[in-house]
Amino acid sequence: MAEAVGDDFPAWVRPHLPALHRYAARQVGVADADDVLQEALARAWRRRSTYDASRGEPLPWLLAIVRDRARRHRVRTRQHAELAEADGPVELSPADRDLELALARLSPRQREAVDLYYFLDLDVTDVADVMGCAPGTVRATLHQARAALRELLGDDDG
């Protein structure tokens, strides 16, 4: 069973900070990621009594809160698509820029799987926990996403 929150909330959440920060950065860009993360942590702390350790690991619960805060942040700040292009940590080459633009055009589910697997570096099992599906479904979704990206990028080899 996953570990309950207990009295030391910071210690409980600290191992997940890197993943949460990466997720926030993928959602709203690097410049706003800290703000969104702090909002999410404050909300998670206020709602910590609602976390049920018997239902799974903390990371999916925390990521869902980050996702919600990121969405509300985008609404408040009237951000639009292609945030990664406007505000990413990496100096974008033309190929990187094309990749980010193609990623933005994936379906939400495919984009979610790609972000969690390739950018948060979660394994398939953890991605499945976050997305609420079977690992096999994650693999299939990633495969579909890669196929969609190849088509969008005009990669005709294979």
Added chain:
Amino acid sequence: MGDERMDHRLREYGARWREALPEPAEPAPAEGLSRRSGWLVAAAAVAVLVVVGGVLFAIRGGDDQPAPPAATSPTPPSAEPAVVVPWEPLPATHPDIPGIESPTADEVAAARACWITDLAVVGRSVEGAAGTTYLTVEVGLALERRGDEPCRLSGYPDVTLLDGEEAIDVQVREDESVGSEPVLVTEDHPALVTIGWSPGHFCPVVHNDVVHLRLGRIPQAAEPVPLAVAGFGRTTCNPGEEDNPPVVGVLPAEPSYYTGRARSPYEQVAVTGDVGDGQLTGDVTFTVTLTSAVDMLLEPCPDYAAFLGPRGFGGGLNCAAVPYRDDHDRPYLPADTPVAFEMRTHGYPGSPVAVELMWSLDVPGSPSFTADVTTGGGRSRNRN
């Protein structure tokens, strides 16, 4: 081979992206200041920012705790100038000092539940991000029909998307990741209902003209007219994409932005400080002065949290040494009476360095004292 190459490309770019991403900001490790207290300062600060940004919020330090009692029949303050409470290296005790919600949970619970006929659409906005369109509907009171009595709304709306007169077959999913809390709908503050859908890559094409919302209690006598707003428009479907109908995500009703901020018992306490010519080598001594606009009971005694540059420190306020006492011998801050507290921490050894000193009570909504300090004589500028 193409799939492997794309996989490799994503892995390589993802690794570069992660490596280039700055570390997330978090409080520095502190002496005498537990991580919990440090996080509470950060969380509380964010909670206040969220409230000031306008979302109704609870800034309670604990759940369902009564507000701190007002000082009763306090001992009249003397005519002496502000006292200086001596320094004591007291550990933080993490007292449960609740904030004051506005409106309170009791006020929300006491309001009668909204009927759908109490409600009207008073605003609509659409935002798009990363391929998803978010429709936010402001649901306020139908003032002309039922006056300005507030009512309570909670839960998820029942959503129907229409193409002309026909309901569109789309999946509607309630987003349960955010939880749902009752919302007080008032004349000035509507509830917000947010619906999101991703119109791309779904087949077959649908055209959503109108969104119907049913929320609040529904009278059984007759089918009520739902709230209606302009819809999302047309989806896109690229050749070769699979049959994949749109999915609509629905968030529960939430409060709209409030212009006032939630109340904290310590928001009426002004915090000023005097660094004097503090040296950063060896011990740094300064005073912090608290001046409350009202009689402020210091029970439970709050902790304080401070930073000298990146180094955090904190502990318990020396309330036991505060000379002002009420009839129950409890320490308190008399209204409009400055009470200074001596503070000490370690300075920075070695070369002179200019840093910022920040001090506040470790209570949601507490003002803070900030000053710029340097070694070798110190230049201080108070900023509240």
